[in-house]
Amino acid sequence: MTDYITKQYNCKICNKTHKIELPKDLCKGRTKFPFPYVFLHGEPKDILTILYIDKDLQIRGVEVQQGTNDFFSKEYVVKMATNLSDEVDRLREENVKLMREIDDLKDKYKKQMERLPY
Numbered sequence: 001m002t003d004y005i006t007k008q009y010n011c012k013i014c015n016k017t018h019k020i021e022l023p024k025d026l027c028k029g030r031t032k033f034p035f036p037y038v039f040l041h042g043e044p045k046d047i048l049t050i051l052y053i054d055k056d057l058q059i060r061g062v063e064v065q066q067g068t069n070d071f072f073s074k075e076y077v078v079k080m081a082t083n084l085s086d087e088v089d090r091l092r093e094e095n096v097k098l099m100r101e102i103d104d105l106k107d108k109y110k111k112q113m114e115r116l117p118y
């Protein structure tokens, strides 16, 4: 079961402080901080929210954008795409690291097999 930690952030659109539950393992496997945490909130849920979270799960920055009829501004879409490509980069790095670990294990296994007397 994942533990959650309750944090607060100020929202310029609702003009109040919101509470949010963040999973405690949110930082797991990340190497770049702060990282963007993206979600929707509001009634109806049409406020796009980006929290920038550091390695101690502290909220370092807040960006909110009201969804409109023509949805999000071009500037915002560009920013979102940048955030997503950062995330893709992170996953790619992680993948490379894992592949390397698998190769290491294969090597170790091979060497052990060679040491066997038959």
Ligand SMILES: [Zn+2]
Pocket (backbone or CB within 6 Å): 011, 012, 013, 014, 015, 018, 041, 042, 047
């Ligand atoms: Zn709000």
